[in-house]
Amino acid sequence: MTPRDDVIAPFPPKSHDHVHCIEEALDAAEQKCRDEGLRLTPLRRRVLELVWSSHGPVGAYEILDSLRSERTGAAPPTVYRALDFLRDHDLIHRIESLNAFVGCGDPARRHGGQFLLCSQCGAVAELDDPDIAGTVARRARALGFTVDRQTIEVSGRCGACAGKGS
């Protein structure tokens, strides 16, 4: 099956070059910030890099712990402000059901997104499926509701983990 373009970020193959993966994400972020005149400061860049340290959601305080080990004086606002910036510009997403953050697979594309969360390996796949978004929007509209934001998070097992049995 050929990848559909509404899969923004698939589950990563079991062995992939994650260093390269991070580099790509940072490059895309720098590109975007250059294009839009945004300031991807060293701190913000580093926080983005830490969010991308895995393909799973990362908690703010995990990031804080990492930061503290490299610079003195990092505090919760240090992290949350950087996360706010990254979120405002669609470089990361917040996973509401986990109180955690995940890198956006395609910062150039404006999207809300749907997330598949593997409860076994912790990886996240990101979709931007017009069928899903459309069905939700249509149903809401039929009830007179005006949609601002859709939060769609599906938890379960990714293909690799489901295959492995329990």
Place this chain on the structure above:
Amino acid sequence: MTPRDDVIAPFPPKSHDHVHCIEEALDAAEQKCRDEGLRLTPLRRRVLELVWSSHGPVGAYEILDSLRSERTGAAPPTVYRALDFLRDHDLIHRIESLNAFVGCGDPARRHGGQFLLCSQCGAVAELDDPDIAGTVARRARALGFTVDRQTIEVSGRCGACAGKGS
């Protein structure tokens, strides 16, 4: 338009008999607990009643404040344990994007549910739309993902609030 049965709880009409509404919810809960041999203790019943005090999501600590004014010694675990029980038996739902709880409109029916959250009046409508759930499930399955739980929360404006302009 005649109500569809996948609307589990609509936005409440601007002036409805909320006392009656709470009574109905508590009756349904008692019915269910009787049927299934569950213990709806006075504490749990009271917490459910407090969750139903409005049609909007209620925070755990709001409930705690109310409890403290009526019984001495209420503490966070008092509330969270009751909420856990109510959740385990589908008497309430947790709204992940708000860290808050809302009464379930139909405890007899097993369902995950989708929620429309009005950011203006705070009311919640609950759906159990097979189109939405099906579209999500189908798409996830196509990616080899096994779905356990869908979290679908849509924020925006309900019909009444959208009508009122700003």
Place this chain on the structure above:
DNA sequence: CTTATTATGATATAACATAACAAAATTTTT
């Protein structure tokens, strides 16, 4: 009525997030 189970009380602490103000760095204006 004794034992086992379930529910609640009570204290402490963990995990997640923001408010408010000061200092530093950067950009803009002159």
Place this chain on the structure above:
DNA sequence: AAAAATTTTGTTATGTTATATCATAATAAG
């Protein structure tokens, strides 16, 4: 280039949400 305005970061304190743990009480089962 200097001054002013803006944005970013540092710093301290606090607010908000949730859980761990162990003791006691209430209820159900044998």
